[in-house]
Amino acid sequence: MIPGRIPARRGLARGLAMTAAAVLAIPVAAALTVQPATAATSLRGLAEAQNRYFGTALTDGDLNNSAETNIAGPQFDMVTPGNEMKWDTTEPSNGSYNFGPGDQILSWAQAHNDRVRGHNLVWHSQLPGWVNSLPQNQVQGAMEAHITTEATHYKGKLYAWDVVNEPFNEDGSLRQDVFDKAMGTNYIADAIRTAHAADPNAKLYLNDYNIEGENAKSDGMYNLAKSLLSQGVPLNGIGLESHFIVGQVPSTMQANMQRFAALGLDVAVTELDDRIQLPASSANLQQQAADYANIVKDCLAVSRCVGISQWGVDDGNSWIPGTFPGYGAATMYDQNFQPKPAYNSTVSALGGGSTPPPPSGGALHAVGAGKCVDVPNSTTTSGTQVQIYSCDGQANQAFTHNSAGELAVTDAGVTDCLDANGKGTTNGTKVIIYPCNGQPNQQWTINSNGTITGVQSGLCLDVTGASTANGALVELWTCNGGSNQQWTLS
Structure with a gap:
């Protein structure tokens, strides 16, 4: 792990690596101005004018990088902690809790008038070894205690929780992790009900990757969500992680968002980045700009798409190069913290204008x-x-x-x-x-x-x-x- 960077998630890296092997030749979108523009207003301001949010992910290490926070403060209005609320940080040993790192992210967000997406309560990865070592008849009690303690600690302070993170295999079946093995599919309903009891005002989400378009995996999520709602489980939203390869944003993303919204659920783009094979060419940067614009347009077209969060602030501190060798340049800001064409296209898609600097x-x-x-x-x-x-x-x-x-x-x-x-x-x-x-x-x-x-x-x-x-x-x-x-x- 590179200090201060949001680390690779092991399960995520495996799943997305399969996508990387299927890079297709995609026609390059019409050229956009490459140079940064002076936005009419910030991303957060433009999103708020559309009754949406535009967020980012931050770690406690990022808070010590003034170049990152100088962007994050003015531009983003939702913060997702990269690691600080995950189980291996918050309960590294059974019954021993550490909320200091998460509290630090929350305090920074509050000081900048930002809301926070809690990430996450239950996940098969970044899970302390003691959980995997429990006898199966003790797993449910440990899960419920963890959720209750953490959600109670942050009660009333968070916008939402990713209650269960990345529960699906690529074929739409549920992962065989410690929770599924101990409780079967009922663990998801139990986790959501437990979180709701501890923090009844937080929006409760299921979050996963490769579910952005209509496919077997998103069908699995859709069918699960429909089943949970029919049981009265207080599920509020679906998070579409949106870790893309440039040129491969699915054409069915808007329709997929809409079918979840039709169930009465919010949808959110929760971890957006769009990686490019390095070195990034001008054509790929233009395609990335088109991708970002299309994602924003898809969200704006669905009334229950509540917002978009980019995973990290800039290319230099992105998790992508460390997880996908040969890839990078995945965000709206380059390694020198300068806005890229994707920033300009996002501003435009949100309804803002841009004014090139005078000669x-x-x-x-x-x-x-x-x-x-x-x-x-x-x-x-x-x-x-x-x-x-x-x-x-x-x-x-x-x-x-x-x-x-x-x-x-x-x-x-x-x-x-x-x-x-x-x-x-x-x-x-x-x-x-x-x-x-x-x-x-x-x-x-x-x-x-x-x-x-x-x-x-x-x-x-x-x-x-x-x-x-x-x-x-x-x-x-x-x-x-x-x-x-x-x-x-x-």
Whole structure:
């Protein structure tokens, strides 16, 4: 496990790995603007205007990362604890409880005027060994005691509970876990009734993955939900985890939501991410943006779809790379905490507008060196690597960051753009001038922390070797916060 990250769930990883093996060629959606836009309002504000919520998952480690919380606070209005309310944390040994980590998440959420989805009370994974070691005639008592104690501790403080998490196999049959073996299918009804008795005002959910579209697994969940309701079990909602592979959001997602809603249940997208095979191409980022927009539209089309939560804040702290080697880039924010095309498409799908930043221009100052980005000898020869040089106000040091995200320089009537040589995405890639062509390797994000990142590579504009000398060359390098990666455009 990587410290501070939401860990892989073992059962989930196995189930979704089967989906990963079936990646299909999907037509790429129409191109969207790659550069981040300034949203008319936040995701939470736009969702609330639609009588929905937009949430995220946080761990106690995330609360110590100001870059994450600076996004989570303004953008999201529902928090799901990544691990802090699971059984192995809250009751690591029989009858010994630890609510400190969960309380920390709750306190942060309350301070930011957020609600909390409790996650979770009963799950076959992240279960302490002592539960699996119990004699079968003691399992029901232990389960009921755990649910009662935890739900009572948080009584009146949570929006909802995922009471039973991931109870199904892919074929729609119930998992043969310690609870099913001890109690049969009745354990689910018993768990929900026990949670309701302890916290009668919390919404009570069943939550699972690969049930987003109509298939054997979602049929199993549908039939179970229908049966529970016929027995008077106080089930309130179905959580669709929505851990997708880019381009594979099921076309039946809206219809599937609607059939659960027709039973009188709420539905929610509870753990959304959309993983991409790395390195992420511009086409895949555009497809991801289309996926996010379609998920939002599906939710808005179903009156009982109450909200969407992304699993984590950003790509750099996502659980995906550690669980699905070769995959990542699964969220709306990149590893530098900058919004991606999926953020813009989500804003648009929620009914918000976005306004591209106006063109800005001037000298591109290297903060660490106190010099300016310079086209050597005012050349217009394509492929020339740019350098830093004493600022002189000449045309070969005047750059414009335009609405296409390009950094353009015009000299002797010729306009060129800063370009990642050969569309490179590795450390040391030269930054050159080249005729402007609108490609992602010529698109740059000027970040609030002073760095400039290449849209295609995610790497930072960097002065080679942190040099401060005239003629030091400019390249791409992994972002590290050094002064040789700090820039101002003015």
